[in-house]
């Protein structure tokens with residue numbers, strides 16, 4: 427099989443060839459049809475998260491080993507199944523839930539594999555979909571996508587379930603109050619589409635790039651330039667006194683600060699983005715403003731099932747999706763890094 431692997435942090439992915447694995451036990455082998463390109467792959471290939479103040483969290487210290495086949499937003503066709511893999515057969519087209527845990531600890535047994543202390547996420551800790559084949563350890567990670575085109579379904583595996591999980595954390599206020607989404611990229615436009623599908627009241631998208639604001643505007647949101655010196659004032663005016671919920675899909679020092687500055691008493695900031703940085707927060711603000719500052723990391727198997735149910739009822743999220751051949755993976759990552767991608771790029775290894 428062929429894959430494009432991260433062999434050295436900061437360097438382009440390298441074409442590798444190795445024997446195609448044969449599924450054993452409960453494993454399932456898929457031919458990859460669609461593999462989304464997520465900004466997290468840029469952080470992974472950098473090899474670290476920016477902790478602010480010159481500090482870095484190295485991915486190697488989190489257990490990420492090279493060479494690594496990245497790619498965690500995958501749809502594939504089942505080509506072979508292990509003897510103990512039940513419920514799937516060759517020819518089935520499936521979305522792959524990549525947020526695997528050990529499957530055995532109390533957290534995993536509660537259904538929160540994405541929070542397992544020994545994660546095995548596909549495309550992060552084990553081989554992902556920047557390849558022509560992908561081995562999945564158990565059929566429970568595979569989801570039927572019905573008649574949703576593979577390139578539209580693939581992003582559900584990360585940008586979909588991540589923003590669905592973040593939107594759920596807003597709670598019932600989603601239907602009553604406008605929400606603020608910081609970052610109108612792949613996750614941002616997905617979040618906007620899901621917010622609509624979940625009957626959200628109204629959305630305000632903050633981005634520093636006019637092209638992303640234009641896409642968000644087209645999708646029905648109000649937009650604000652994140653670089654405007656009075657961005658917080660504009661958010662407060664647009665939310666009639668301050669935001670009840672801000673989902674920060676950038677997660678940089680400036681965006682988290684903007685979110686905190688824009689909040690009404692009792693409001694909530696949900697940080698998803700991993701651009702990095704740090705903040706100083708006066709501790710009395712937490713009780714005096716009754717605020718919640720919460721992180722959100724991908725989603726659970728239950729949330730993935732709920733998301734696919736939502737897609738079946740309301741249709742696939744309508745965001746711009748561009749396709750590229752697998753061999754163009756380095757160009758795709760380069761374009762994403764340069765901020766040139768509106769919506770999501772999806773690789774098509776089977777073509």
Ligand code: NAD
Nearest residue numbers: 465466609610611612613633634652698699700701723724
């Ligand atoms: P993307 O590159 O498609 O979009 C990022 C967007 O943020 C762009 O539109 C860019 O213009 C905008 N932006 C950058 N700096 C900004 C600023 N200061 N103010 C306002 N907007 C700004 O990236 P993506 O794939 O949507 O991913 C976004 C982030 O979310 C990444 O850091 C990624 O690693 C992270 N992520 C987190 C999770 C999680 O579970 N927590 C899951 C997936 C992705």
